Amino acid sequence: MIKRGSKIYSIIHLKCPRCHEGDLFTVKNAYRLKHVDKMPDYCPKCGEDFQREVGFYYGAMMISHASTTVIAVINHIIVFSIYGWELAPNLISLVVVIVGLFPLVFRSSRAIWINMFSKFDPLALQNKIERQKI
């Protein structure tokens, strides 16, 4: 099992990259599409800044693009082994898989992106960053 403290844990469980306790997204269910992109501004447990700057998550689109490409290739290999080069099964399965996995790819891409700029701090909960409301 993947233990708390690794980036993989934070990405799979969509947890704060600093404390691995706070949730990255306000609603846990990724398929509640109205809330798929809703993130708190700061980690509710340790105070880590989730909205570092305007447009911070644009970089996550590159990760999303790469993930979607890998998923499409895997989908094609599976469908090709069954149907060959027939166009309809390839296109239909591609659309169903890409659209169906979109919320998971979207959220995991953001988790990967923020984990690239933050590292685990085992004392994060004791050293909570206090935020003042302005």
Ligand SMILES: [Zn+2]
């Ligand atoms: Zn945190």
